Amino acid sequence: MSRLAFRAAAAAVGVGLLVVYLAAALFVADLLRAVWAARPDLPVLLALLAATALASAYLSYRLGTAQILANLEGDRVPRERAPDLHRRIDSLAARMDVERPALYVTDARAPNAFAVGGGSDGGALVIDRSLFRLLAPREVEAIFAHELAHLEGNDGLAIAMADGVGRSLVGFATVAALPALLALSGLAAASAWIRGRPGDRSGSFARLHRALAGALFAGFVLATLVARSRSRRREFAADDRAAEVTGDPVALARALRRIERATDPTWSFAPFSTNKRTDEATERWLSTHPSTDERVERLRELAESQGPTRRIPAGPSRAAGRPGRSRR
Numbered sequence: 001m002s003r004l005a006f007r008a009a010a011a012a013v014g015v016g017l018l019v020v021y022l023a024a025a026l027f028v029a030d031l032l033r034a035v036w037a038a039r040p041d042l043p044v045l046l047a048l049l050a051a052t053a054l055a056s057a058y059l060s061y062r063l064g065t066a067q068i069l070a071n072l073e074g075d076r077v078p079r080e081r082a083p084d085l086h087r088r089i090d091s092l093a094a095r096m097d098v099e100r101p102a103l104y105v106t107d108a109r110a111p112n113a114f115a116v117g118g119g120s121d122g123g124a125l126v127i128d129r130s131l132f133r134l135l136a137p138r139e140v141e142a143i144f145a146h147e148l149a150h151l152e153g154n155d156g157l158a159i160a161m162a163d164g165v166g167r168s169l170v171g172f173a174t175v176a177a178l179p180a181l182l183a184l185s186g187l188a189a190a191s192a193w194i195r196g197r198p199g200d201r202s203g204s205f206a207r208l209h210r211a212l213a214g215a216l217f218a219g220f221v222l223a224t225l226v227a228r229s230r231s232r233r234r235e236f237a238a239d240d241r242a243a244e245v246t247g248d249p250v251a252l253a254r255a256l257r258r259i260e261r262a263t264d265p266t267w268s269f270a271p272f273s274t275n276k277r278t279d280e281a282t283e284r285w286l287s288t289h290p291s292t293d294e295r296v297e298r299l300r301e302l303a304e305s306q307g308p309t310r311r312i313p314a315g316p317s318r319a320a321g322r323p324g325r326s327r328r
Contacts (some may be wrong), residue, residue: 004012004162006086006196007196010060010193010194010196010198011193013193013196013198014188014189014191014193014194015194017186017189017190017193018186018187018189018190020186021182021183021185021186021187021189021190022182022183022186024182024186025180025182025183025186026179028178028179028182029172029179031265032157032175032178032179034178044288048222049172051186052168053150053164053165053168053169054161054164056164056168057160057161057163057164057165057167057168058157058160058161058164060160060164061156061157061160061161061164065116065117065156068116068279069104069116069124070126072103072106072126073106073108074104074106074107074108074126074128075104075105076102076103076104077103077104077105077308082103082105085103086103087100087146088140088141088144089103089125089144091112092144092145092148092245092246093107093148095245096145096148096149096152096241098118098122098148098151098152099122099123099151100116100122101115101117101122101123101124101125101148101151102122102123102124102125103125103127103317104124104126104127105124105126105127105128105129106126106127106128106129107128107129107131108128108130109128109129110128110130110263111130111131111134111135111258111259111262111263112126112127112128112130112131112259113125113126113128113131113143113144113147114126114147114149114301115148115150115151115156116267117151117154117156118150118152118154118155118156118157121150122151123156124323125144125147125148125151127144127162130262131143131259134258134259134262135255135258135259136251136254138246138248138251139252139254139255139258140253140255141246141251142242142243142246142248142251142252142255143242143252143255145241145242145245145246146238146239146241146242146252147238148242148245149237149238149242149245150234150238152235152241153237153238153241155231155234155238158230158234159227159230159231159234162226162227162230162271163223163224163227166222166223166224166226166227167220167223169219169223170216170219170223173216174216177212178182180212181209181212181213184205184208184209184212185207185209187205188201188203188205188209189208191203191205191206192206203259223285224286225285226286228285228286228287229285230287231288231289232289232290235288235289235290235295236290236295236298238293239252239298239299240298240302243299243302243303249299249300249302249303249306250299250303252299253295253299253300253303256292256295256299257292257296258295260292
């Protein structure tokens with residue numbers, strides 16, 4: 001094929017792409033315009049959007065909680081099978097403003113404990129069996145109190161709602177920007193084909209498309225960062241509450257340090273661990289938990305303010321990053 005014929009064919013393809021993309025953009029724009037024309041009054045519209053975002057986030061939270069419990073590699077433990085364990089949880093729940101949670105014990109062979117649900121249904125407390133081998137009784141009680149503090153504050157729901165509402169807002173913005181994204185994508189592709197360089201995306205239309213898509217992605221990242229920041233704050237609050245209820249911040253600090261060492265791949269007794277520590281700021285921002293060092297230092301200061309305490313174990317010799325991925 002001669003160069004002239006190639007340029008003519010490429011131009012024809014470019015024009016065809018432009019027609020298709022612009023037609024799609026116009027269709028979406030007309031659809032959005034029709035929806036906007038049929039909208040209720042602005043206050044009602046805002047209320048509907050808010051209700052949609054909240055309902056979507058709540059439904060996602062409830063379904064996610066049910067899926068977590070359904071996928072557990074463990075069983076719900078009735079009172080008759082572990083009366084002492086149930087009594088310890090009963091005692092903590094009685095000292096806190098929390099309904100008695102269901103108890104699940106798993107066999108993942110990774111020291112872990114987490115709480116799901118909460119509110120009127122009481123939620124569930126999930127404990128891996130290895131915690132009882134790793135921790136002393138006072139340390140186990142401190143971990144229980146920390147997780148019950150999450151249920152007391154209904155933290156799972158609050159964080160899920162913040163995350164879900166943020167994502168919904170970004171979703172609404174993406175739908176509103178969809179006609180512009182389609183039009184810019186078509187103009188960028190058509191321009192490249194007409195210039196005879198189909199793979200080139202350095203033109204002005206391509207740059208505008210990337211800028212708009214980048215702004216929407218930045219909104220998604222911002223919503224994620226806000227939710228993760230709230231999650232880290234709630235971890236600190238749960239630590240404080242556990243220390244208040246048990247009266248022993250040292251026990252919680254020791255438990256956190258023991259769990260960190262058991263999940264750290266550099267620890268000689270955990271050669272198969274997949275958890276990694278990092279000093280990367282981006283990973284710390286995206287983490288749902290503060291670093292173990294931060295949490296232990298806060299607990300150390302709290303213990304010192306209460307008077308002489310037992311020694312809290314020091315962390316690993318290298319710089320501390322975030323803890324392993326266990327949901328403590």
